[in-house]
Amino acid sequence: MRIERHQVDAERVAQAGEGFVDRIGRQVHSYSRAGLMTTTEWQLITDSYLDYLGALSTTRPALDCPEAEAVLKDAAEAAAGAVSFAAYYPRDRFSVFLDYPNFGMSYDPEYGQDRDPRHRVTAGEWLDAFCLAIVADKVSPHGEAFSWARQLMPDEPLTPALELVDGFVAHFFEEEADFPATSPASQPGLRALRALADADRGAFDAALLALLQDGHHGRGPASLLPLVPIALAALAYRTHGWSPAVDTDYLPHALVTGFETPGPRVRGLGRDPRPDAVARLAAGPVDLDRPVPARPLSADSAARFERRTLEALTPKEGEPLDAWELTGALRYQGYLLSARASQSADATDALLAHLRLGSQLGAAVFRVALAEPGTEAEVTIDGRRLRFPALRDRDFGPAFWETALSYALVTGSPEDLEPLVLAGPAIAAEDRSPFASYRTALHDHLRGADPLPATERALKEVERAGDRSFLPPPVVLFSQLVRGDETSFNLALLDALEAHRDHHRVADRATDPGAPLSLHILGLACHARRSRGWAVHVRSPYLPPRLLQAAGRARGGGGEPVAAS
Incomplete structure (x- = not known):
């Protein structure tokens, strides 16, 4: 009726x-x-x-x-x-x-x-x-x-x-x-x-x-x-x-x-994935759109961000360089990265340059944080050898560490990853966020410790957080990586990207800087390609093919990481 x-x-x-x-x-x-x-x-x-x-x-x-x-x-x-x-x-x-x-x-x-x-x-x-x-x-x-x-x-x-x-x-x-x-x-x-x-x-x-x-x-x-x-x-x-x-x-x-939709949903460990979703992913790449408008980037705006980045790398007369300025420089590169990513479905040369520079900036901050008080740390950024006085500022905290780590996982630079693994997320400030265990699990995984205890805590933290206006970290995606389950990793990857896309379909969030690209998800996808040789069965502008191909070549010894290309 x-x-x-x-x-x-x-x-x-x-x-x-x-x-x-x-x-x-x-x-x-x-x-x-x-x-x-x-x-x-x-x-x-x-x-x-x-x-x-x-x-x-x-x-x-x-x-x-x-x-x-x-x-x-x-x-x-x-x-x-x-x-x-x-x-x-x-x-x-x-x-x-x-x-x-x-x-x-x-x-x-x-x-x-x-x-x-x-x-x-x-x-x-x-x-x-x-x-x-x-x-x-x-x-x-x-x-x-x-x-x-x-x-x-x-x-x-x-x-x-x-x-x-x-x-x-x-x-x-x-x-x-x-x-x-x-x-x-x-x-x-x-x-x-x-x-x-x-x-x-x-x-x-x-x-x-x-x-x-x-x-x-x-x-x-x-x-x-x-x-x-x-x-x-x-x-x-x-x-x-x-x-x-x-x-x-x-x-x-x-x-x-309750907004029930068909398709893969890997919300936590122990849930069997849908057979039809497994079949779709096994048959070939699943396409996922990115309904994000191209972000305007004028030549003047791009030049201003690049100039501010350069100022962080240029000592003022009579004054030492300040590593705190590098946090702002990484933020400027993030703005440029977001705009470039929104304008193309694949990684352009300009986008690669922002990723390489961002990876080096983040690594430099933690080389400085690791230095003994009263000494200087030597870093290389954009081909420049620079010296920064040792510093551990609260702005070098866990959230910044996670961002810097995502850049390093995307680029695949061992030199940039090393100081992040040595420092850990809480070198400069205690992690009081609702998702502290996720960063601990990431660090444990990269330093060769058992990541599963922290991963289990991280899954519970995400469950407790419930529905929030902010996106939680891709904990389920990471959990499938550390458990070595390639099929579930791809299911969780599709799920994480859908969540990212849907989050930015609400209100005016499509204009958020993070809308065109999730560095956290992209970093884990590149890391899975590079460290495990896994195929990625999701095809999307959120996963620029050029970056995944570079990660795959690095695994097979057929090319250099993005950071050195």
């Missing part, structure tokens, strides 16, 4: 979609500057996200794109923020963070204040927020807030909305005996929940159909996404594997399935 969606206001759809990236940023920052952000502000933010999501669904009804996933996640977080404010403020500490505009708000207890009854949530608001939490898989982290917010609702007659609230509370948080009594005359939402608990698919399909046939009203784009039916369909699919029996764009496939 097919149910078509109702008509909405085309002008409101256009307004919801136009300039959303900038508009949502202005909205949340405006509210934060105007005073305390309460349930009202978080609900208004939620409404903006839902209107945008509805507008997206008019051109992509399945909502199967990274942009929709990011918007849904923030809509659920903002709605849970309203519920958390009602549940906790001013008694308890809590926080709300939106990845899309990179905005967060923390609340501390305000002793001596009482809860403001104006900031309670209604049954309808609670339902919308809880349905979003179901679809975005965020019930667990916010479950306590939803339970408290329900208890704090004002006493009122048992409306259909409140009855469904109690049904969700019983289904998720209480004993089956607490579930409201149901009958054929009960509202369809409650009957659907009862059918889910009883695993009665026939009753569930009938109740969901009744919900969708009730009629949907509203002229705004958010009305195209009825949250209760979507949440119930999502529960049915994720609990019992039931796909909706009704064909309708009111139930976007991605929202129901």
